[in-house]
Amino acid sequence: MTETCQSTNCADCNRKLSLFQSLTDGQLDKINESRFEIRFGAGETLIKQGGPLTHIACLTKGLVKIHIENHGGDCFIMSVVRPMTLIIGPGFLRDNRHHYTVTALTESSACFIQVESFKKVLEENSQFALDMIAFLNKKIIRHYQNIGNLAHKHMQGKLAETLIYLSEDVFQSQEFKSNLSRQDLAELTGLTKESVIRVLKEWKEEGIVDSNSDYFKILNKDSLLKIGRNG
Amino acid sequence: MTETCQSTNCADCNRKLSLFQSLTDGQLDKINESRFEIRFGAGETLIKQGGPLTHIACLTKGLVKIHIENHGGDCFIMSVVRPMTLIIGPGFLRDNRHHYTVTALTESSACFIQVESFKKVLEENSQFALDMIAFLNKKIIRHYQNIGNLAHKHMQGKLAETLIYLSEDVFQSQEFKSNLSRQDLAELTGLTKESVIRVLKEWKEEGIVDSNSDYFKILNKDSLLKIGRNG
DNA sequence: CAAATTTATTGATAAATATCAATCAGAAAT
DNA sequence: ATTTCTGATTGATATTTATCAATAAATTTG
CATH class of the missing domain: 2.60.120.10 (Jelly Rolls)
Structure with a gap:
């Protein structure tokens, strides 16, 4: 190798x-x-x-x-x-x-x-060391988000934040092939895979997020942001 | 001031x-x-x-x-x-x-x-910058603990980890006056104050942790560690 | 291609924890 | 000492989410 x-x-x-x-x-x-x-x-x-x-x-x-x-x-x-x-x-x-x-x-x-x-x-x-400090601080800011989500949000809020994270920070697109299983998605949000499935189904019916196996398309970002913010 | x-x-x-x-x-x-x-x-x-x-x-x-x-x-x-x-x-x-x-x-x-x-x-x-990086990494390690606790543990596990954190990292003693209200303790663990109260009562009866308002005494650290580890 | 295996989905149920309301206890104020 | 206020405690209930079991779909293997 x-x-x-x-x-x-x-x-x-x-x-x-x-x-x-x-x-x-x-x-x-x-x-x-x-x-x-x-x-x-x-x-x-x-x-x-x-x-x-x-x-x-x-x-x-x-x-x-x-x-x-x-x-x-x-x-x-x-x-x-x-x-x-x-x-x-x-x-x-x-x-x-x-x-x-x-x-x-x-x-x-x-x-x-x-x-x-x-x-x-x-x-x-x-200067490299300072860049490194900035790099670590970016991670820490993300940890704060993680902690805030896990501590107080309901499953819809948690999953909304996760999809926004994937869309904005990882794939930089409203639609993306995530290569993540339902179990992965569960482990990314702190839910069970069944709960992830149920919320995704709900959002598909409501036209907020379209999903098909590991492909996602955010249809109504405002709604998703609101769900993420409010819990 | x-x-x-x-x-x-x-x-x-x-x-x-x-x-x-x-x-x-x-x-x-x-x-x-x-x-x-x-x-x-x-x-x-x-x-x-x-x-x-x-x-x-x-x-x-x-x-x-x-x-x-x-x-x-x-x-x-x-x-x-x-x-x-x-x-x-x-x-x-x-x-x-x-x-x-x-x-x-x-x-x-x-x-x-x-x-x-x-x-x-x-x-x-x-060298100062490297020390700073090490300082940030210490914080990050603690964030991982926080995230692991919040993501998967039950209330006993969460509170156990919190008390161990206070005992080891903050007050460096098995008994300490925390100056924390029940609400503070709840916000430190991601529970409600009522749940914190119920778990503390349980542990007082079982002789694991003695508590009186904001004073705590860890009586059976092994049990507490085990509860923290297992969930 | 068919069988086997894994992963996803659904529904029913159980468990965990939050919420709410009432009471209690202690501290601070009069 | 009495009143007032805040925080702590308790119990009843509701809600949320996990768990479990069954089925379906998709993927891999022979």
């Missing part, structure tokens, strides 16, 4: 990642030295929760889900990620463990960079 | 904050230049969600809660914070807005530092 770094995806990775904008050529070289790319089939695990955080990943191709697993085996999907995105967990500079699992939803590829070379570049480029 | 910076608390602030360990005297001076301290009575608002993020706060005295408010007015308390702790929200380097409200639970004091001087020091001291 491991390849040398000649694929277009991996070569493009450097400059396509907004987080890498502030790096000098020398700093990019330092990161590239240790870089390698791996391909994954749908359903394969890129990163396993609990495992050692030795590398930073950069998704170059495909679609993955980032999810946390609890003691009882229940999952919650934190985010769905498309290229080009850096995947760097909170174990970095902390306990050097992965705090989430990353699983491919479609055939995917990711570059891996040694954490040490990444850290060295952070140390010598403070 | 504003004072010059002569109180022992505020003067101590610099070196007591582990995040400031890597700063040179000159960098501390830069931060101190713009610093001022304010006292707050119990119930007063230190920072208001939605407001402009012009300053970083450092809690020097008292106890505060950090909470997010949703559209319908429901609150979720993210954390309870004791001195000395830096309070810097995810709007920093992002939209320069506060994404949470900070309210005093007891009479409290906080130093405020201009965001610009803070940012300048981050730019010139990359």
